[in-house]
Amino acid sequence: MSDTTFSKQPLDLEPSAAVLAHNSRFVPGGLASVNRKSDPVIAFARAQGSRLWDVAGKEYIDYHAGFAPYILGHNDPDQVAAVTAVMAAGLSNYGSGPTRDEGELAELFLSCASLADKVQFFNSGSEATAQAIRVARAATGREHVILVQGSYNGNQNVVAFNVMTPVEALGRQVIGDEYPRVPITAGIPVAEQELVHVVEFNDLAAVETMLARYDVAAMITEPILQNIGVVKPQPGYIEGLRKLADDHGFVLVFDEVKTGFRAGPGGFQGLTGIRGDLSTYGKAFANGFPIAALAGNSEMMDLVVSEDVSKRVLLAGTYNCHPVPVAAAIACLKKLRDPALDVYGHLDGLAQRLEDGQQMLFDKYGVTATIVRQGSAHCAYFMDHAPVNWWDLASNHDFGFDAKFRRELIERGIYNFPLPTKQGSISFAHSDEDIDLTLAATDAALHRLLE
Numbered sequence: 001m002s003d004t005t006f007s008k009q010p011l012d013l014e015p016s017a018a019v020l021a022h023n024s025r026f027v028p029g030g031l032a033s034v035n036r037k038s039d040p041v042i043a044f045a046r047a048q049g050s051r052l053w054d055v056a057g058k059e060y061i062d063y064h065a066g067f068a069p070y071i072l073g074h075n076d077p078d079q080v081a082a083v084t085a086v087m088a089a090g091l092s093n094y095g096s097g098p099t100r101d102e103g104e105l106a107e108l109f110l111s112c113a114s115l116a117d118k119v120q121f122f123n124s125g126s127e128a129t130a131q132a133i134r135v136a137r138a139a140t141g142r143e144h145v146i147l148v149q150g151s152y153n154g155n156q157n158v159v160a161f162n163v164m165t166p167v168e169a170l171g172r173q174v175i176g177d178e179y180p181r182v183p184i185t186a187g188i189p190v191a192e193q194e195l196v197h198v199v200e201f202n203d204l205a206a207v208e209t210m211l212a213r214y215d216v217a218a219m220i221t222e223p224i225l226q227n228i229g230v231v232k233p234q235p236g237y238i239e240g241l242r243k244l245a246d247d248h249g250f251v252l253v254f255d256e257v258k259t260g261f262r263a264g265p266g267g268f269q270g271l272t273g274i275r276g277d278l279s280t281y282g283k284a285f286a287n288g289f290p291i292a293a294l295a296g297n298s299e300m301m302d303l304v305v306s307e308d309v310s311k312r313v314l315l316a317g318t319y320n321c322h323p324v325p326v327a328a329a330i331a332c333l334k335k336l337r338d339p340a341l342d343v344y345g346h347l348d349g350l351a352q353r354l355e356d357g358q359q360m361l362f363d364k365y366g367v368t369a370t371i372v373r374q375g376s377a378h379c380a381y382f383m384d385h386a387p388v389n390w391w392d393l394a395s396n397h398d399f400g401f402d403a404k405f406r407r408e409l410i411e412r413g414i415y416n417f418p419l420p421t422k423q424g425s426i427s428f429a430h431s432d433e434d435i436d437l438t439l440a441a442t443d444a445a446l447h448r449l450l451e
């Protein structure tokens, strides 16, 4: 068959390699976030809407979306206008007193994340999850924390464990008990590690075991595991967690940094009506600008001003609610909840078109694949069922084929992050034409791989 994909310019990795080599003289590893390093390394120079351009000038349709924030697309014109307007109007990061804009953002935010009473803002998702655990410990007077295998909750000590853990490091699947801890960073003191317990996703019995064994302050989990593709909770699991939290008095933290505002304006909790005691958000609510949030009930959130100093928590930061990300978030939220735009309807339509087309092509080429999708977040697993947890995924998914498939698509100008199982994200700036071009490239990629 002839290759009809739109990006005719061959992948030229030399200019990207030169950027990495230059940066490596000054920045360890050559880039500011090691999670951005992938094979191949591509240095991007520009982005607009659904498209990216690398430093060699090659154009891509983007499904990586900067690790998922770009729900409206790159450089959304309304957002750009809002950000430039606050700068032109002379707003600054005064560092003293409240601002009208942070109040406006909080009100707008809570009109979306409506199961929470109050919200506090930070600069990154990792700060939000760190503060969630701190608030939970202050509220309960307990110290142990339950994590979920395959859930990424940020870079700080208390959560930096067991994400895409090699099965050899786990040894065997553990149901009803805890996995060995496998830190994803060096430098976590043993005393801190001993307060952390990792359980399998969709395993309520393991949570009960932890509750019987330890004084648990909090359990934190992504409600849908979106750092290992899209792994959904089984019926009854999230409800079960809610009941265990109510019965045992630990703080259930839903980390909605990825699901929030991508799954819908109220995130996973808006879709299901099942509330976390605390919830963390980031990424999509500001369409790529650096801001994150911790939301929850007043009792817990107000610990920041508790009269009891033994419970008062410090939630502070020089750049919290800097006017630029605040303006970006307000502009984004206004668009996300505008019924005339129907952002989520548009996203769902595009994502369904992509899913249907991909499934047809996998069938055409006899590829065993299961596509899992939550709105515009999607992942194709090369296995015969939707994974229910990391062990299932790690032992059944064809990682080698996934890596080759991603590479063939990149050659053809379709950019998903090259690491197998990483979630794809569609933005409001994508069009039917983008999806059709993606499917044509997919057809050509599969033909190449399986010819």
Ligand SMILES: Cc1ncc(COP(=O)(O)O)c(C=O)c1O
Pocket: 067, 123, 124, 125, 126, 127, 129, 152, 153, 154, 155, 222, 227, 255, 256, 257, 258, 282, 292
């Ligand atoms: C679910 C989840 N929580 C927390 C984080 C940490 O956010 P950040 O990278 O902004 O610190 C991430 C980042 O990917 C995430 O996906």
